[in-house]
Amino acid sequence: QVQLQESGPGLVRPSETLSLTCTVSGDSFSSYSWRWIRQPPGKGLEYIGYIYYSGSASYNPSLKSRVTMSINTSKNQFSLKLSSVTAADTAVYYCARGRHTIVGDAFDIWGPGKMVAVSS
Amino acid sequence: DIQMTQSPSSLSASVGDRVTITCQTSQDINKCLNWYQQRPGKAPKLLIYDVSNLETGVPSRFSGSGSGTDFTFTISSLQPEDIATYYCQQCDNLPFTFGPGTKVDVK
Numbered sequence: 001q002v003q004l005q006e007s008g009p010g011l012v013r014p015s016e017t018l019s020l021t022c023t024v025s026g027d028s029f030s031s032y033s034w035r036w037i038r039q040p041p042g043k044g045l046e047y048i049g050y051i052y053y054s055g056s057a058s059y060n061p062s063l064k065s066r067v068t069m070s071i072n073t074s075k076n077q078f079s080l081k082l083s084s085v086t087a088a089d090t091a092v093y094y095c096a097r098g099r100h101t102i103v104g105d106a107f108d109i110w111g112p113g114k115m116v117a118v119s120s
Numbered sequence: 121d122i123q124m125t126q127s128p129s130s131l132s133a134s135v136g137d138r139v140t141i142t143c144q145t146s147q148d149i150n151k152c153l154n155w156y157q158q159r160p161g162k163a164p165k166l167l168i169y170d171v172s173n174l175e176t177g178v179p180s181r182f183s184g185s186g187s188g189t190d191f192t193f194t195i196s197s198l199q200p201e202d203i204a205t206y207y208c209q210q211c212d213n214l215p216f217t218f219g220p221g222t223k224v225d226v227k
Contacts (some may be wrong), residue, residue, distance in 0.1 A: 035162075045156075045164065045207055045218040060215040061121075094163055104152035104211035106169035113163050 002027040004095050004111035012118050014088075018082040022095030022111055025076065029053055032097035034071065034078045035107055041057040046091075050098055051078055085118045092116075122146050122210050126219040134227045139195040140223045143208035148188050150213035155184055155193050159204045160223075167206075168193065200226055 008020035022034070036048035049059035053067040059067045063082070071078040082089060093114050096107040123146035133139050143153065151171045156164040166175045168184040171191060181196045195202055203226055208219040 015162070044221050045209075047215045047217060058214055064216075101169045101173070101211075103150060103170045105216070106154045106166055106175075106211065107156075107164070107209075108166045108169075108175065110163035110165070 002097065002109050004097065004109060006093060006111045006114035008114060008116070010115055010117065011071050011118060013120055014118055015084055018080070018085050018089060018093075018116055018118070020080045020093055020095075020114055020116070021077050021119050022079070023075070023077050024097070027097070029073055029076050032100075033105065035096045035098050036069065036080045037094045037096060037107070039094070039113075040088075041092045048080065048093075070085055084108075087118050090116065090118045121215060122149065122217050123212050124210060124217050124219040126206075126222050128222060129220065130223040130225070132225040132227050134147050135198055135200060137198045139198050139224060140201075141193040141206055141208075141224075142207075143186075143191040143193065143219050145189045145191075145210055149210045149212035151190050152210060153184075153186070153189060154209045154211060155182075156207045156209065156218075157202075157204045158207065158214065195224075196202060198226065202226070213223060 003025045012018045012078045030053040035050045051057040057069045066083045068081045071091045097109040098105045099108045125144045152219040158164040172184045205221045205223045
């Protein structure tokens with residue numbers, strides 16, 4: 001059974017860098033894309049970006065200047081870094097698996113989410 | 121970015137009722153549309169992909185349809201466990217944007 005689990009600090013100071021890791025268990029890491037999505041408290045879902053096994057990545061243009069994703073295939077982990085954070089970056093951060101479908105991609109397995117607050 | 125709208129933003133229905141949610145996109149998305157269910161305090165769950173394909177293990181009371189820019193999600197007979205917020209998502213153009221969500225309550 002495939003499982004994803006986010007980990008990292010739950011509190012980040014303004015202007016610093018948010019760092020999260022998603023550990024994937026029970027899956028073929030190379031067969032899918034790996035995604036990050038966030039959800040501010042009481043609000044909807046915002047797509048952050050994806051990374052492939054090869055290391056190629058694509059980010060939401062609204063966050064592109066501050067986002068870096070990386071992948072560690074030996075540990076079945078992928079990571080998110082978001083720099084220069086402000087209170088607007090306070091959210092639950094989800095990692096998810098992207099599965100190719102006939103037409104496109106669907107996020108078929110999600111981690112439980114990691115709440116990250118930005119506060120001094 | 122492709123803009124997504126959903127209606128209604130919330131609804132309340134009785135157990136056994138038929139519930140319909142609509143999703144509209146700002147441009148044709150070539151049938152690349154998914155639906156997710158998010159129960160309170162939980163991560164989203166994929167219910168339907170590519171407009172009308174039911175994800176494995178998802179009850180058959182959930183269904184989807186549509187094309188072009190207009191899509192519909194239906195619960196044929198609402199159950200108490202269906203209390204959740206439902207999101208549509210387009211997967212045709214990056215970034216893969218989500219609709220604002222429809223909150224479903226049971227009367």
